[in-house]
Amino acid sequence: MRELKVRPDKIISDDLKNYPEIELKWSEPGIAFRVTFRKKNYTPEMSEKTREKILSILKATSYITINELAEIVGISQKGIEWQIAKLKKEGKIKRIGSDKGGHWEVIK
Numbered sequence: 001m002r003e004l005k006v007r008p009d010k011i012i013s014d015d016l017k018n019y020p021e022i023e024l025k026w027s028e029p030g031i032a033f034r035v036t037f038r039k040k041n042y043t044p045e046m047s048e049k050t051r052e053k054i055l056s057i058l059k060a061t062s063y064i065t066i067n068e069l070a071e072i073v074g075i076s077q078k079g080i081e082w083q084i085a086k087l088k089k090e091g092k093i094k095r096i097g098s099d100k101g102g103h104w105e106v107i108k
Contacts, residue, residue, distance in 0.1 A: 050075065051083055051092075055106055058093060062103040 012035065016022055025036040053073055057064060070080045087093045094105050
């Protein structure tokens with residue numbers, strides 16, 4: 001097995017210099033390693049604002065897709081799916097009909 005001359009955490013850290021809003025945490029528990037990326041200055045209010053934005057869009061366009069929502073809101077498809085699940089759990093929205101032919105209903 002070849003040994004690396006440059007540590008991977010150093011390479012990643014150097015690449016992240018162009019992204020000051022992202023923090024890197026590197027740990028080596030035993031024979032493996034773990035890399036964690038965290039957005040600096042993240043607050044739960046950001047997530048709440050995102051949900052409010054999604055609710056506003058769903059009120060205006062109930063037949064919108066997850067991909068379209070992701071593009072408009074500016075987060076990943078997985079991020080939209082997570083937010084939608086949260087909104088469903090909170091009882092703020094529900095899906096009427098199938099995934100392809102249905103639409104969203106915002107509950108007051």
